[in-house]
Amino acid sequence: MDNKALIIIDVQYGLIEGQPRAGRADAVLANLNRAIALARRQDMPVIFIQHDSGPGSDLARDSDDWRLHPALAREDGDVVVHKRFSDSFQRTALNTLLRDGEIEELWLAGSATEFCVDSTLRSAMSQEYAVTLIADAHTCKPRPRLSAEQVIDHFNWVWSNLDETPKPLRVRGIAELENGAA
Secondary structure: OOOEEEEEEOOEHHHHHOOOOOOOHHHHHHHHHHHHHHHHHOOOOEEEEEEOOOOOOOOOOOOOOOOEOOOOOOOOOOEEEEEOOOOOOOOOOHHHHHHHOOOOEEEEEEEOHHHHHHHHHHHHHHOOOEEEEEEEEEEOOOOOOOOHHHHHHHHHHHHHOOOOOOOOEEEEOHHHHHOOOO
């Protein structure tokens, strides 16, 4: 399968830097940039997803917290898809963009692990995309009963154990992808 795209979900300033800071934030930002560099070397499109929660919210369009994180290695020509729901496909142009580009496999990463990343992963699987989730390139905030690290580790385990999927679902670290793991 040669037609792949990297999708980076909601790596926005407020979601990463707002207090409390997202778990493993420095490592995740570094790994996201490694994934971006790898995708560019493989001529994969890099698509950024940006959540807008509406006027007056923490992620209101054009607010400081809404901006994509400045540490991301973005380039002119990178596509940004705006969304209002956890699922990056819901009422967006993402599916059309991918189908028009004949994309069959998605590399997913971003924030928040248990909300938008999980929703997008499950939606992509339902729409019969093959998915590679980058295990060390997604993050979230600590939650009432779990640390961010526990949430991340738990979802990596869950996704690694989903074996009844219409297309392959893989959970790989960035080093594995850099070393050619499918």
